[in-house]
Amino acid sequence: xxxxxxxxxxxxxxxxxxxxxxxxxxxxxxxxxxxxxxxxxxxxxxxxxxxxxxxxxxxxxxxxxxxxxxxxxxxxxxxxxxxxxxxxxxxxxxxxxxxxxxxxxxxxxxxxxxxxxxx
Amino acid sequence: xxxxxxxxxxxxxxxxxxxxxxxxxxxxxxxxxxxxxxxxxxxxxxxxxxxxxxxxxxxxxxxxxxxxxxxxxxxxxxxxxxxxxxxxxxxxxxxxxxxxxxxxxxxxxxxxxxx
Numbered sequence: 001x002x003x004x005x006x007x008x009x010x011x012x013x014x015x016x017x018x019x020x021x022x023x024x025x026x027x028x029x030x031x032x033x034x035x036x037x038x039x040x041x042x043x044x045x046x047x048x049x050x051x052x053x054x055x056x057x058x059x060x061x062x063x064x065x066x067x068x069x070x071x072x073x074x075x076x077x078x079x080x081x082x083x084x085x086x087x088x089x090x091x092x093x094x095x096x097x098x099x100x101x102x103x104x105x106x107x108x109x110x111x112x113x114x115x116x117x118x119x
Numbered sequence: 120x121x122x123x124x125x126x127x128x129x130x131x132x133x134x135x136x137x138x139x140x141x142x143x144x145x146x147x148x149x150x151x152x153x154x155x156x157x158x159x160x161x162x163x164x165x166x167x168x169x170x171x172x173x174x175x176x177x178x179x180x181x182x183x184x185x186x187x188x189x190x191x192x193x194x195x196x197x198x199x200x201x202x203x204x205x206x207x208x209x210x211x212x213x214x215x216x217x218x219x220x221x222x223x224x225x226x227x228x229x230x231x232x233x234x
Contacts, residue, residue, distance in 0.1 A: 004162070031219075040128065042209060042224040043163070050219045058221065090162055096219065105213070108222060110162035 002026055004111035006091050012117045013081045021076040021114050023091030030096045032074035033058075033108065034066060036087040043090065049074055050096060081118045089114045121146055123210045125225035133233050138182075138197040140228050142210030145191065152193040153211040153222070154184055163209065169193060180204070205232045 007022045025032065030051045035043040035058075045058030047066040055066050063085060065077045074093075078085055090113050095106040126141040144150060151170050155163040167178025174186045184195045195208060210225040 040226055042226040044224075045221055048221065092163075105220065107165050107168065108163075110164070112162045113160075 004091055004093055004109050006089075006111040006114050008114060009112070010115050012119065013078075014119050015082060017081050018077065018079050019081065019116075020078075021089055021091075021116075022073070023075065023111060024073045025091075025093040025109070026072065027093060027095070027109065028071070029093035029106075029109075030071070031094045031105065032068065033092040033094075034064075034074070034076045035090045035092065036060065036085075037090060037113075038087050046076065046089075081116075083118045085116065086118045087116060089116060121150060121212045121214055121223050123152075123212045123223065123225040125208075125210050125228050127228055128226065129229045129231060131231040131233065132200045134202055135199050138195070138200045138204065138230065140195040140208050140210075140230065142184075142193045142195065142225060143191050144193060144210075144212050146212065146214075148215060149186070149188055150215055151213045152184075152186065153213070154178065154182070154193075154195050155209045155211060155224075156180075157207045157209065157227075159206070166195070166208075200230075200232050202232050202234065205230055 004025045033048040034046040049055045049068040052071045067075045091111040092108040094108045122145050124143045153168045154166040157163045167176045169186045177183045182197045207227045207229045209227045214220040
């Protein structure tokens, strides 16, 4: 049971290059998330997928796109990388189930992160 | 909008001393509250969470936090610091409303433990 896995662990890009960050979870969770972590700013939500087949913007979506490929996988794409996208990127997942009074969300489990540098 | 404020970007303690990391939330209705820990070069791990069952919440590794509605606080404490506690700690908040609610993180507090 690997939990949440992310590839690659490190990446260096030149301005304007594109790349896709991969994330997979083996906990059969419904919901998945992409965050970026910058010094002094905590974690900020980029995009999330509440359930398979849906994606929504978070706090800082500009310059990114996502794909919920299936229940297990949620990828983040940078179409034209910029130095401002230098950051550590974390993927997370959580169980979200239907309770009596609406959706009940469980704890978020995080991957180990991808450290991205854009030159 | 929901938010949390963590006072102090860095906290230094000696091994064996009390650890106190502060978190205040802004919300008219008591939200769900969480503390996460991040060890160097790793992802975040849940330490504990408040969901309303009890105001004093015990977590892993000897940490606990007390929800105080009158102070809108959820401070994290540990009676005796250990060298292995050196890490970054994040407080986070989520609305109690039905429907999908996002987790909002504070800016983090780095705990330094000296021998």
